[in-house]
Amino acid sequence: MSDQVHWDDVYGARPDAALTWFEDRPDLSMSMIGPLLGPDSRVVDIGGGASRLVDAVLAAGVAQxxxxxxSGAALAVSRARLGDRSDQVTWIVADVTRWTPPTRFDVWHDRAVFHFLTEPADRAAYVATLLAALAPAGHALIATFAEDGPERCSGLPVVRYTPDALAAEVGHLSDGALAPVSWARHTHVTPKGNRQNFQYSLLRRHGG
Ligand SMILES: C[S@@+](CC[C@H](N)C(=O)[O-])C[C@H]1O[C@@H](n2cnc3c(N)ncnc32)[C@H](O)[C@@H]1O
Known part of the structure; x- marks a missing residue:
């Protein structure tokens, strides 16, 4: 089964509020990227799925x-939820490791996507895309399962990171272009009440 079929099946099988990674409000993400946002900011949510981050970013007054x-099925959930406001959003069905960004972004957000990349070549491709997408002095927030988080997500194996390990991996793959700014630990409680430890790392690209 391809990854795309897997994810379309996952989102097609149940309401998004029943998925283990569901969060009603992306409060930690917004507390870390919110201070960086202005009306002219360009933001991309990588593997955004049906997340409500897009709602929060729009509510913060960001136009781009x-x-x-x-998964197109995941994006369809968000489009339906947003209704008319979905026209303000650019929706892209693509694999981040094979995507050519059409423009530069000031903020790159990824919650629970990078950790699925268990092959070094895929992580290198991800960081190459990140570097092609991020403007000088732009920021990337990468949230993954922490070192004591689950070993699998959505039935797939993951790589777990401490903030130091995440910064080392992305710093190495970006040849030092991305350096850590801040990090936070977070315990996500799934809809069934299970606890999952995450790390959230904010990195900044040199320049600007
Ligand atoms: C665990 S979910 C997290 C979704 C969302 N970020 C959130 O916090 O609700 C992982 C998401 O990453 C997407 N995904 C997985 N691999 C991807 C890839 N290589 N490129 C783009 N999206 C991917 C999946 O379709 C899914 O929506």
Whole structure:
């Protein structure tokens, strides 16, 4: 089964509020990227799925928001939820490791996508896309399962990171272009009440 079929099946099988990674409000993400946002900011949510981050970014007054995901079914959930406001969003069905960004972004957001990349070549391709997408002095927030988080997500194996390990991996793959700014630990409680430890790392690109 291809990854795209897997994810379309996952989003087609149940309401988004029943998915383990569902969060009603992306409060930690917004507390970390919110201070960076202005009306002219360009934001991309990588593997945004059906996340409500796009709602929060629009509510913050940002006009240029793009949501990319492998699953068109996931994006359809967000489009339906947003109704008329979905016209303000650029929706892209693509694999982040094979995507050519059409423009530069000030903020790259990824919650629970990078950790699926278990092959070094895929992580290198992800960081190459990130570098092609991020403007000088732009920021990337990468949230993954923490070192004591689950070993699988949506039935797929993941790589777990400490903030130091995440910064080392992305710093190495970007040849030092991306350096850590801040990080946070977070315990996500799934709809069934299970606890999942995450790390959220904010990195900044040199320049600007
Ligand atoms: C665990 S979900 C998280 C969704 C969303 N970020 C959130 O916080 O609700 C992972 C998402 O990444 C997407 N995804 C997985 N691999 C991807 C890839 N290589 N490129 C783009 N999206 C991907 C999936 O379709 C899914 O929507």
């Amino acid at each position: 928001i793009c949501v990319l995901d492998l």
